[in-house]
Every structure is written in structure tokens, then in C-alpha cells.
Amino acid sequence: MIVGIDLGTTNSLASVWQDGRATLVPNSLGRFLTPSVVSLDTTGEILVGEPARERLASHPLSTVAAFKRSMGTGRSMMLGDRSFRPEELSSFVLRALKADAEAFLGIPVDEAVITVPAYFSDSQRQATRVAGELADLRVERLLNEPTAAALAYGLHEHKEGREGEILVFDLGGGTFDVSVIDLFDGVIEVRATAGDNFLGGEDFDTAIMAWFARTTGLPLPDATDPALAPLSARLRNQVEAARRGLSVSDQVELRIDSGGRSFSATLDAEAFMAVGKPLFDRLRQPVARALADSRIRAENLAAVVLVGGATRMPSVRRLAATLFGRLPLQTIDPDQAVALGAAVQAGLKMRDSALDDVVLTDVAPYTLGIEVVEGSGAGRLLPVIERNTVVPVSRTQTVSPVADFQRRVVVRIYQGESRLVKDNIRLGDLTLELAPRKSRDQEIEVRFTYDINGLLEVTARSVVDNVMERVVIEQHAGVLNAEQVKEHLLALAPLKLAPRDAMGNRLLLARAERLHEASLGTVRKGLAEATAAFDAALASQDSGRILTTAAALAHEVAAAENPT
Known part of the structure; x- marks a missing residue:
């Protein structure tokens, strides 16, 4: 059995394809949403989910949240006196979801489809794979979150008889993704994707915290200061509740006690729009890019689908209606759509007969290319695979050495959209030995092959001598290698999740x-x-x-x- 997992910034869910449909897995408390929060208890056991989230305010120095944002960076976070990487913290959440699925199904689970933001970089995707390994899961597929939502909606809308181009607007706790999907006759084809990895509900909460501090005169507490961490955690809890409260009320009151004083302020919809304006403005750019890349006008979309818990904010729904000139769909719970789509992908992987007529295609979220030298000497990105190319894909570019009689050439591999390589992400290098010749007589064919899981293979071949070198980009600075994964597995073994x-x-x-x-x-x-x-x-x-x-x-x- 393959389990589908939505590994979210704020909440995570597990799902399975069972009896011809996607089914959500309840956790030990009987709920579908498991907060992506980890805490180290005084007993030395790991708490995951709601018990850990409750400890954010009471035990902020032994509790961590929003660690998904640091995936692929190598950053460490403290739980008490112990240091953990984001992959390790994510693995605790995955282990809890795995245990829930095994209890629900009554059989062992060792394979998973895990969703990631469409705009996750290559290193972030690899870090997510490592988290799966640390949780004793074989990751069958990394699936883009808006693509997963499209799978869930695709089946639903297909049954409703709705086809055409659908835009998925996915605003979660920590990331924002936009994908344009073409739905026709059971085929779900991703046309374009764009996004922002640092834009979500957490950022709106941070903006409200700053507004509250300005309005009331409360010194903004620093979550990294041990003395102020409890106050920071309590304020963030208040702010998150207030933001959610605006979904059902015109105004909400925030109140917090500190230093023998009580600080309070009233937040209404108008004030929230003013506070969040820079963030709302940032939502527009990925939408415009995805529509431009897919060559589809907003008025020609068959539907706009809202996904992610942060789309419950009325201001976000109003913005979406303004951008697209129509009311967006939320026929599936926005917190559940991605997980349900992951279950559909798991069913496809298991070749379930109920999904025989469903076909899914996806695209590369970033441009992939190599460094070439301009006349000024500045390194420029030469695209080999452009963003939103359908994957799997293989593309080539032919280049020549900079100087005559070079004995080797270093192919530097990058990911990103900027013209200059210094503004993009370096993925790795490949060195090709050459027989010295005039530059004009020395052609080098560079081939990129990119698969559905974001694995990139690069080859460089001397056309004259037919000498070739190959590299698979699967290791990055900040991501654990195979040997390090084994070491971390041994280190994590003594730590047990609370029963x-x-x-x-x-x-x-x-x-x-x-x-x-x-x-x-x-x-x-x-x-x-x-x-x-x-x-x-x-x-x-x-x-x-x-x-x-x-x-x-x-x-x-x-x-x-x-x-x-």
C-alpha cells in the first residue's frame, strides 16, 4: 500500500486510495489535520501534532514549527539542548502520519507519495526525500502541491462534466503556488506553474504582530530570545486566532498581558487589508507569470480553484475574484485537496483499475541551464530546459570552449530565471577532459535529462572525440548524502514518538x-x-x-x- 502525504508548513495530512476513491486517514485524536509541530517532552519522547502545538506557548524552547521553510538549507533548530535539521523534524511528522496510516489500514506502510510546493528548488525536493528516508518510507513520487490539488479537482470536475483550463491558486501556511491545468477527457495536463516559497499564512501573522506592536506600544518580542520566547509564542497564537476569526466576524480583538500591563487592539477587515497590502501585492506576480507562460487569458479559464488553509481568508477570496473576474471554487475543503490528490497519485502508482482513464502530465518549475561567458566576462545563464517544459524531458545545447587549446572545460549547472548566473542557484559542476584544439573546432554537446521527481542528469560530450562525462544532480550543500542519512538514522533511533x-x-x-x-x-x-x-x-x-x-x-x- 502506498500512502499519500501532504507535508505542510502548518498542517500535514495522510491519505490512501481505497475502494476506488481517495480517503483521508484520521490521526490518533480522530482528526485529519496534524499540526506540523514537534516538541521534545520532559520524558525525552517526541510529541507531534496538537500536543506539540499546545506547547509552543508553554515550552517554546523545546518546540518547533514552520521548519518546512528551512528544508534544503542545512539550518539546525533547537529542541531543548538538542539540535535537529529540518529533514529530521519533518521525519518525525512523517513517522506520526505513517503510524496513523498503519493503524487505519491494519497493515505496514513503507511507501509514500509526498507533496511539495511546485516552486520548491531541487535541494528542497532532495531534502524532502531524505525526510522520507529518515521516517523509514520509500518515496515513490514527489508531487507538486497544486498538481495534487488538480488531480483531486480533476476527478471531481470531470464527474461534474466541467472541462477546460483550470487555475489552481494554492496559498498555504508557508508557500504560495499557482498552476494552470488543462483538463479534458480524463487527461490532467499542467500547462504552467509559478509561486513564492516564502509567502503564506505565517507571513500574514508576522505582519499582524508588527501592527499590534506599533498600535499598542508593546515591544515586539523576539522568538529567539529565551526570556521573550514565551511572550512571542503567545502573541503569535493570538494573532493566528484573530486572522482566522476574521473569516467569520467583521472584527476581532487581540489582547495580551506582559510586564503587569494589558495590551489590546481591534483588528477589522479594513485594517487587515492595509496591514497585508505588501503581501497581497506579492500574490499577483506569480498569477500573472503562470497565465503568461500558459498563454491563457484570465477570462478564458473554465474555473479558478482555491487550495490551502490561508485561502479561507475573505480578503484572499475577494482578491482572487477581482483578479479573475469570477467567484473561485472551493467545492473541496481547501485544507484537504492536496492530500486527496496525493491519494489519487498513489492509486495511479498502484495501477488501480478505477483510474485507468486518468493521465497526468507535469512541468519543470524552474529553468535549468549552464553558465556561458559574455563579452564582458560576466557569467550568463544559457537555458537548456526552460521552466514549464513538460517532464520527463531531455534537451541539448551545443557550446564551445572560451579559449583555444583548452585541455578541459567545466560545465557549471544552474537553476533559476535570472540572466546572470550569480543570481541563480548553482546545482553542481561537470568536468570534461578535451584534446587541445582551436575553439572553433571544439564543439561540446550538453544534454539535460529531467524526470518527474525532479532528478536531473547532465552529460557533456566532445562532438569531435566522442568523449563523454555524466553527473546526476542529487546532492547539494545543505542536504544530507547517503552516508550522512545512515548516521542520522542511527542518531534518531533512540528517540521515540509518544505512543x-x-x-x-x-x-x-x-x-x-x-x-x-x-x-x-x-x-x-x-x-x-x-x-x-x-x-x-x-x-x-x-x-x-x-x-x-x-x-x-x-x-x-x-x-x-x-x-x-
Whole structure:
């Protein structure tokens, strides 16, 4: 069985293709969304999901979120006194989702289709593969998120009889992707894709935090300062809740206590539009690029589909309606569309007969090329495979050495859209030995072969001598190599995820701890006493005592969350 996984910045989901349809996998708490948050408990166990998210405010120095944004960078993050790479943190989320799928299916799961932002770079894709390996999963396919959403919508719209060009507008917690899809007779063809890897709900939250600090005079807390991290986490929780609250209310109040003072401000739709204007402006450029690359005018689109939790914001929906001159579709839950599409891809990989008439094509999200020298001496990008070329694909370019009688040439490989290579991402090098000749007599054929998983093979061949060198771009600075993966697997082996059947209790404890920090007086005292009683009951392993004290603690938690 191949499981589909939407590994998101804010939330992650697992799904399977079962009985001829895509099915979401519930986690240990019976919910589909698992927050992409990891925490190191005082017991030394790893908490993933809602219990970890509750600890962001109460234990900010041993809890990490939004690590997907650092994939492929080699950056380390601290959980307590231990350092973890983004791939390792992502692997904990994948391990939790894998355990959920195995519990749901009743069989072992060792293969997965994992979704990635369409605009993820080659190094970010490789880092995602490594995360899968660290979670003991063989990654069958890396699937672009808007393409996954298109698969889910493609099946749905095909059943509804709707065909034509569909634009997928995917705004999640940390990334923004746009893809133009051509849907006809069961064929789902990606025409063009564009995006921004650092634009999502998290950025709107950061903008609101800055606005709140300016409005109230609260010094903006630094999440990296141990003394201010708890305040920063509490403020971000407030801001995220406020942003979501604007989906159902015209205005929301933010209030936070610090240093014996209470700071408050009211955020309404108009203020939010002003605060978020630079971010809303950034949403326009990828849309324009995707439409231009696909040679489709907005008015000729058959439908516009909103995907990703951040598209629940009314201001985003209004912007989409303005950009495209129509109301966008949200016939599938925007939090679930990508995961459902991953399940469809898993079904395609398993050759399920229910999907015999479904064909999917995808495109290269970035231009891939080599460095050539201009007259000024500046390194220029010579495209070999241009962005939005249908993959898999193989393309060639013929070049010559810069100088006469060169004995070798170094082919430098880049990814990006800028004219000068210094503004693009260097992927690697290939060195070809040459028999010395005049430059005009020395032709070199460079071939790029790019597959559906983003694996790039580059060959350089001397046309005269038929000497060839080959390199597969699968290792980058900041991404673990095969030997390092083995080392990290050994290092992670002693760390255990908290048992699935304990997640309800862990969530209750984490919520009580968060509310204890935020409360005062009799409410705080009640929480402290009920938490201590519940802790003692857990230690006793007396099931009747655990149930009784859990009910009492749940009552105190509800009272703290909804004060009269």
C-alpha cells in the first residue's frame, strides 16, 4: 500500500486510495489535520501534532514549527539542548502520519507519495526525500502541491462534466503556488506553474504582530530570545486566532498581558487589508507569470480553484475574484485537496483499475541551464530546459570552449530565471577532459535529462572525440548524502514518538500547561491542582483513576478557555 502525504508548513495530512476513491486517514485524536509541530517532552519522547502545538506557548524552547521553510538549507533548530535539521523534524511528522496510516489500514506502510510546493528548488525536493528516508518510507513520487490539488479537482470536475483550463491558486501556511491545468477527457495536463516559497499564512501573522506592536506600544518580542520566547509564542497564537476569526466576524480583538500591563487592539477587515497590502501585492506576480507562460487569458479559464488553509481568508477570496473576474471554487475543503490528490497519485502508482482513464502530465518549475561567458566576462545563464517544459524531458545545447587549446572545460549547472548566473542557484559542476584544439573546432554537446521527481542528469560530450562525462544532480550543500542519512538514522533511533494511544492525555496536559501560564488567581490554582492529580493518576496506571482525573482536568480547562 502506498500512502499519500501532504507535508505542510502548518498542517500535514495522510491519505490512501481505497475502494476506488481517495480517503483521508484520521490521526490518533480522530482528526485529519496534524499540526506540523514537534516538541521534545520532559520524558525525552517526541510529541507531534496538537500536543506539540499546545506547547509552543508553554515550552517554546523545546518546540518547533514552520521548519518546512528551512528544508534544503542545512539550518539546525533547537529542541531543548538538542539540535535537529529540518529533514529530521519533518521525519518525525512523517513517522506520526505513517503510524496513523498503519493503524487505519491494519497493515505496514513503507511507501509514500509526498507533496511539495511546485516552486520548491531541487535541494528542497532532495531534502524532502531524505525526510522520507529518515521516517523509514520509500518515496515513490514527489508531487507538486497544486498538481495534487488538480488531480483531486480533476476527478471531481470531470464527474461534474466541467472541462477546460483550470487555475489552481494554492496559498498555504508557508508557500504560495499557482498552476494552470488543462483538463479534458480524463487527461490532467499542467500547462504552467509559478509561486513564492516564502509567502503564506505565517507571513500574514508576522505582519499582524508588527501592527499590534506599533498600535499598542508593546515591544515586539523576539522568538529567539529565551526570556521573550514565551511572550512571542503567545502573541503569535493570538494573532493566528484573530486572522482566522476574521473569516467569520467583521472584527476581532487581540489582547495580551506582559510586564503587569494589558495590551489590546481591534483588528477589522479594513485594517487587515492595509496591514497585508505588501503581501497581497506579492500574490499577483506569480498569477500573472503562470497565465503568461500558459498563454491563457484570465477570462478564458473554465474555473479558478482555491487550495490551502490561508485561502479561507475573505480578503484572499475577494482578491482572487477581482483578479479573475469570477467567484473561485472551493467545492473541496481547501485544507484537504492536496492530500486527496496525493491519494489519487498513489492509486495511479498502484495501477488501480478505477483510474485507468486518468493521465497526468507535469512541468519543470524552474529553468535549468549552464553558465556561458559574455563579452564582458560576466557569467550568463544559457537555458537548456526552460521552466514549464513538460517532464520527463531531455534537451541539448551545443557550446564551445572560451579559449583555444583548452585541455578541459567545466560545465557549471544552474537553476533559476535570472540572466546572470550569480543570481541563480548553482546545482553542481561537470568536468570534461578535451584534446587541445582551436575553439572553433571544439564543439561540446550538453544534454539535460529531467524526470518527474525532479532528478536531473547532465552529460557533456566532445562532438569531435566522442568523449563523454555524466553527473546526476542529487546532492547539494545543505542536504544530507547517503552516508550522512545512515548516521542520522542511527542518531534518531533512540528517540521515540509518544505512543498513539497516549495522545489524548498528552494533548490534555499540554493544553492545561498552556492555560496555566496564561491564567491567574483561582483559575490558575484550579488548573494546577487538577493537573497534579491527573499526572499522579497517569503514574499509577489505574484506568479508573485516570478517567476520573482526566474529566476533572478537562472541566478546569474548559473553564479557563471560556471564563464567565
